Amino acid sequence: MLSEEQIRLIFGLKLKQTRNDKGLSLFGLAKLTGLSKSYLNEIEKGKKYPKPDKIVSLAKALEIPYDELVSMKLSGPMAPVSDIIMSGILKEIPLELFGIEENQLLDIISSAPEKVTSFVSTLFEIARHYHIDRDQFYLTALRSYQEQHFNYFEEIEKEVAACARKYQIDLSSRISSAELEEILTEEFGYQIDNNTPLENDYPEQIRSAFIPKIKKLIIAPSVTEAQRVFILAKELGYAHMEITERPHTFTWIKFDHFDEVLNNFKASYFAGALTLPEKQMVQEIQEVLSSSEFTGEQLLETLLKFTYSAETFFQRLTNILPHHFGLKDMFFLRFGMENSKSSPIITKEFHLSKNHQPQANHQHEHYCNRWVSTELLNHPERFPSVNGVRAGIQLSEYPNGQNYLILSASNDDPFQSGNSRSVCIGIEINPKQKRKIKFIDRVSERRKVGVTCERCPVHDCDVRASEPVILQKEAINAELEERVRKLIRGEDV
Incomplete structure (x- = not known):
């Protein structure tokens, strides 16, 4: 069954299509029907649905049967647009995050329906080809939202400060799980169960589960203190910000609505900001950037001042560095590796300012083994x-002349025993950003790197996992194109 909103949208498009087919302006239709131009505009935008007597007037003025005007099918090139509306796909897209209203998008579609619907169909085909499901689509939309705001959200930072003040949390010292448990039980009426072994009945990656009816939070006994702190801090975020539409397990199994994705992110951001406070992080990073030297040992020491979770620390860097230090040309990557015989894969990424290299590749290519992030997984003993x-720290030099300062760390995968993962941030070394990093010219580990082995021009690489087959194919094609151009210009005749 169609919703009232879907009915309004389709009727509005139907009215606009029919009016245009008849060569009438809004002004002209208003004169014929006695309805105001502004009212007709509201109808066409899908904001209002006219009463039956007004539909009769519209049908008469447009010289079409009443039943045809109220039909939920559009005709001609507009037909696919009604299918898009009725499919509900537009509800899957979080348009409000980007300041777009659904009727604005429909205006764009209806202005050139054949081209736009072909484009939309192409996107769907690409999504099917690469097996992109709804959760991946939601997470991609969230990532775009983060990138749009340079991953800094002042309103959540303020919520953290207010929460710390309200419950007298000392942000100058490391927060314990016991302190967070006390706040949740005393202030929010939670039951905390630390004894039920979730891993006996559920997959290993389920580290906690929340039962809203009785406000019971079950945390697997096997989690580390760092994991426990993050789970409890995230739960405090949900409670303090009064968020109810949310996933009820950590890690999540699936998202039913985009609001769950967004709220999950907000609570995670809250947890990161609570356990790695803004003021202390800014002070620490200021010291690092003004140092004349910074090594992997010093990076490790800095990380451990705040947490034992490499990912929590590096995610927090992506909040602080762009906003407080203007280092906006950067990326974040997380790599996973199942065992010592497998190859690292990118399991999470986002890029600020532009798309940087490397990016996740879904063509089963081999990521460069010269990156410090992959070396941490392949050779942790180093x-x-x-x-x-x-x-570890590395200055990565790409064949195209781009250089990146890479800060990376690794630890065991907390959700899959026997697996490892690493995280990194990459800061592009351009003139503007280079001035802000005093130690940049003294980074001892400098390596020429590629993106994937299949595309890499670096010669005599002792860690190459594959021949540069894609690069070779591109070179052959480029040579053929040049020969054809010469032939067409008559140079080879």
Whole structure:
């Protein structure tokens, strides 16, 4: 059954299409029907649905049967537009995040329906080809939202400060799970169950589950203190910000609505900001950037001042560095590796300002083994380590002349025993950003890197996992194109 909104949208488009087919302006239709121009405009935008007597007037003025005007099918090139509306796909797109109203998008579609619907169909085909499901679509939309705001959300930072003040949380010292448990039980009426072994009945990646009816939070006994703190801090975020539409497990299984994705992000951001406070992080990073030297050992020491979770620390860097230090040309990547015999894969990414290299590749190509992020997984013994956390720094030099300062760390995958993962941020070394990093010219680890082995021009690479077959194919095609151009210009005749 169609919703009232869908009916309004389709009727509005139907009215606009018929009016245009008859060569009438809004002004002209208003004169014929006695209805105001502004009212007709509201109808065409899908904001209002006219009463039956007004539909009779419209049908008479447009010289079409009443039943044809109220039909939920559009004709001609507009036909696919009604299918798009009735499919509900527009409800899957979080347009409001980007300041777009549904009727604005429909205006664009209806202005050139054949081209736009072909474009939309192409996107759907690409999505099917690459097996992009709804959750992946939601997460991509969220990532775009983060990138649009340079991953800094002042309103959540303020919520964290208010929460700390309200419950007298000392942000100058590391927060314990016991302190967070006390706030949740005393202030929000939670039951905390730390004894039920979730892993006995559920997949290993389910580390916690929340039962809203009785406000019971079950946390697997096997989680580390760092994981427990993050889970409880995230739960405090939900409670303090009064968020109810949310996933009820950590990690999540699936999202039913985009609001769940967005609220999950807000609570995670809250947890990161609570456990790695803004003021302390800014002070620490200021010292790092003004240092004349910064090594992997120093990176590890800095990380461990705040947390034992490499990902939490690096995610927080992506909030702080662009907003407070103007380092906006950067990216974040997370790599996973199942065992020592497998190849690292990118499991999470986002890019600020533009798309940087590397990016996730879905063509089963081999990522460069010269990156410090992949080396941390392939050869962890080469890096300084404390409590299973390792860290390294590298200046990556790409064949196209772009250079990136890479800060990276790794630890065991907290959700899959026996697996490892690493995270990194890459800061593009352009003139503007280079001036802000005092130690940049003294980074000892400098390596020429590629993106994937299949596309890499670096010669004599001792860690190459594949021949540069794509690069070779592109070179052959480029040579053929040049020969054809010469032939057409008559140079080879």
